[in-house]
Amino acid sequence: MNNSGIGTYRRLLRYAKPYKWRIALSMLASLGVAASDAAIARLVQPFIDNLIVAGDWALAHLVPAMIIGVATFKGVSRYIQEYFIKTSGQLIIQDIRNDLFGHTMSLSMRFFGRTPSGTLMSRVLNDVGIMQSSVAEVLVILLREGVTIVALTFVAFYMDWKLAALAFIVIPASIGPAAVIGRKIKNYSKQGQIAMGSVTTVLEQTLSGIKVIKAFGSEERERARFITENRRFYNFLRKVFKYDAASSPMIEIISSFGVAIVVWYGLIRVGAGTMTQGELFSVIAAILLMYAPAKRLVKVNNIIQQAIAAGERVFEVMEQKPEINDPQDAGKLEKVRGDIFFERLTFGYDEEPILRDFTLHVSPGEIVALVGPSGAGKTTVAGLLTRFYDPQQGAILIDGVDIRKVTQESLKANIALVDQESFLFNDTIANNIRFGRPDATDNDVEEAARLAFADVFIRLLPEGYDTRIGDRGVRLSGGQRQRICIARAILRNAPILILDEATSALDTESETIVQKALINLMKGRTTLVIAHRLSTIMHADKIVVLERGEVREIGTHSELLERGELYNKLYTMQFQA
Ligand SMILES: Nc1ncnc2c1ncn2[C@@H]1O[C@H](COP(=O)(O)OP(=O)(O)O)[C@@H](O)[C@H]1O
Ligand SMILES: [Mg+2]
Numbered sequence: 001m002n003n004s005g006i007g008t009y010r011r012l013l014r015y016a017k018p019y020k021w022r023i024a025l026s027m028l029a030s031l032g033v034a035a036s037d038a039a040i041a042r043l044v045q046p047f048i049d050n051l052i053v054a055g056d057w058a059l060a061h062l063v064p065a066m067i068i069g070v071a072t073f074k075g076v077s078r079y080i081q082e083y084f085i086k087t088s089g090q091l092i093i094q095d096i097r098n099d100l101f102g103h104t105m106s107l108s109m110r111f112f113g114r115t116p117s118g119t120l121m122s123r124v125l126n127d128v129g130i131m132q133s134s135v136a137e138v139l140v141i142l143l144r145e146g147v148t149i150v151a152l153t154f155v156a157f158y159m160d161w162k163l164a165a166l167a168f169i170v171i172p173a174s175i176g177p178a179a180v181i182g183r184k185i186k187n188y189s190k191q192g193q194i195a196m197g198s199v200t201t202v203l204e205q206t207l208s209g210i211k212v213i214k215a216f217g218s219e220e221r222e223r224a225r226f227i228t229e230n231r232r233f234y235n236f237l238r239k240v241f242k243y244d245a246a247s248s249p250m251i252e253i254i255s256s257f258g259v260a261i262v263v264w265y266g267l268i269r270v271g272a273g274t275m276t277q278g279e280l281f282s283v284i285a286a287i288l289l290m291y292a293p294a295k296r297l298v299k300v301n302n303i304i305q306q307a308i309a310a311g312e313r314v315f316e317v318m319e320q321k322p323e324i325n326d327p328q329d330a331g332k333l334e335k336v337r338g339d340i341f342f343e344r345l346t347f348g349y350d351e352e353p354i355l356r357d358f359t360l361h362v363s364p365g366e367i368v369a370l371v372g373p374s375g376a377g378k379t380t381v382a383g384l385l386t387r388f389y390d391p392q393q394g395a396i397l398i399d400g401v402d403i404r405k406v407t408q409e410s411l412k413a414n415i416a417l418v419d420q421e422s423f424l425f426n427d428t429i430a431n432n433i434r435f436g437r438p439d440a441t442d443n444d445v446e447e448a449a450r451l452a453f454a455d456v457f458i459r460l461l462p463e464g465y466d467t468r469i470g471d472r473g474v475r476l477s478g479g480q481r482q483r484i485c486i487a488r489a490i491l492r493n494a495p496i497l498i499l500d501e502a503t504s505a506l507d508t509e510s511e512t513i514v515q516k517a518l519i520n521l522m523k524g525r526t527t528l529v530i531a532h533r534l535s536t537i538m539h540a541d542k543i544v545v546l547e548r549g550e551v552r553e554i555g556t557h558s559e560l561l562e563r564g565e566l567y568n569k570l571y572t573m574q575f576q577a
Contacts, residue, residue, distance in 0.1 A: 008312050012092075018091075022084045026084035026088070032078075033081060036074035037151065040285065041286035044278065045159060045282035049278030053277055093128055096314065097128050100317060103318050108389070110323055126196055141303075145300075148290070149293050153286070199230055202229050262283075267280070327404070332407055333401060336414050340385070340397070341397040342358055342361075345391045346394055347384060348392065354380050358377075358549065371532065371543060376548060382498045385403075387404075415496045416436065416492040417498045418521070427468065428467060436492030437491050452487035452520065453513050461474060479509075479513060482505075495526060502514070504531070542555070552566050
């Protein structure tokens with residue numbers, strides 16, 4: 001194990017700490033298992049020498065009791081050991097999964113921008129699953145099999161040290177090849193997990209894009225892509241299997257040479273009369289009983305290697321630092337009036353700046369529209385206001401306070417966002433609306449829905465507000481979904497509102513009613529409206545025309561029609577269409 005491997009394993013073990021008593025109990029029970037095996041090997045000698053060879057048949061009545069006694073003791077020990085270690089393993093995995101999930105959520109939008117969700121799913125499900133068997137179980141296997149081997153060794157040497165010493169050529173000889181195999185498996189299983197990540201990604205994309213795929217009739221192409229990824233995954237796994245499957249037979253073959261020599265030498269010694277039959281069989285029993293634990297010890301190495309490979313991938317995510325942090329002395333942004341000042345912002349997702357020297361003042365209660373060609377940076381402005389990203393230069397002040405100086409939680413409490421996606425959770429309609437304010441009463445929820453012009457259609461649904469939406473629930477139209485999102489934002493009751501293409505995905509008819517709902521939502525709030533349809537923003541107090549990250553024109557609709565070159569261009573383009 002290299003240094004980083006040890007570090008990773010140590011980190012895994014830290015998760016085992018809360019369950020140390022369970023694990024200790026399991027370890028104790030594992031000693032019982034080891035003792036039982038040693039007892040069996042030891043009892044072979046009197047069984048043969050006193051009973052079979054010397055013919056003391058009175059002892060025969062004791063044998064069944066001993067067999068049952070040892071088996072029962074071993075069985076109970078083993079049960080206790082397995083039960084407590086398996087539950088510990090699962091508890092540990094639960095903790096790791098929770099940590100990983102919690103940490104992933106704390107990461108910044110930039111991280112989600114560059115990490116496919118299939119990869120993250122594979123981390124939380126597959127990788128953590130691989131670690132399951134290994135974290136605690138390995139400790140017990142090491143102890144149980146280790147102690148079994150030591151106890152059996154002791155029995156063998158006690159019976160006849162010469163024969164036992166000879167036998168021990170076998171064990172070291174099998175360790176070398178096993179170690180090599182273990183290392184190989186680690187490498188292949190790491191790549192195998194990456195390949196599984198791409199299988200998951202393809203699957204996830206196909207399912208979420210199934211409509212597009214069907215519409216373009218590209219099922220065959222997707223199938224081929226899936227088959228290719230799946231094949232790639234198999235090819236990696238095949239190598240893992242190749243080495244994994246080889247490890248046991250190889251050790252068996254290597255050790256058979258040793259066993260042959262030991263048996264041959266032992267028989268000669270018994271023939272010469274320097275050793276009893278019972279002693280010979282006792283040593284052989286000890287060696288045979290060592291076989292299984294030794295094999296398991298070798299396998300443990302593979303388990304550890306796989307766990308480390310999976311652990312490294314999991315901790316890689318856990319080590320990602322959230323890019324957006326609350327400063328140590330972060331204040332709380334109380335309910336603001338809604339004065340927003342974007343002060344000379346320069347920002348890029350990478351080196352290339354997307355916003356250049358962007359300055360804009362929005363007074364409390366104003367409706368300010370951001371328009372401009374797609375890719376101009378409108379959504380980026382909204383993302384900076386919500387602190388999905390921080391600008392490289394400049395600052396955003398709300399009521400005169402730099403938003404980087406206050407807690408993100410208190411900032412977000414002041415902002416509600418409605419965008420084009422109209423994302424709803426697989427939950428009831430009431431809970432989806434309540435997402436904006438979890439402690440809202442049913443009355444609050446219904447009031448918000450009324451203002452969002454959603455109440456009427458919700459009541460017509462089979463279970464009203466308790467109707468489930470999503471995969472297994474009712475299908476809603478785009479306009480209906482959007483009105484639920486608006487109700488959610490109304491309930492949130494934040495002083496600042498961002499509407500990012502909130503009606504773009506809708507047809508004209510649903511747009512009209514959503515527009516009415518939006519007017520209710522905007523009442524008494526400072527609103528930043530992003531829209532490409534100019535019809536929706538004509539009445540804004542101020543319209544800002546953005547192009548390639550720079551403010552080109554500012555004014556009201558009529559002012560811009562008079563003197564706004566770019567605005568006129570956008571305007572003519574739309575009304576010709
Ligand atoms: N997460 C991201 N990572 C990298 N580049 C991005 C990201 N989001 C947007 N961009 C780029 O930034 C530019 C502005 O995007 P955006 O603000 O979404 O434009 P708009 O909303 O005006 O259409 C585009 O060139 C886009 O490709
Ligand atoms: Mg946009």
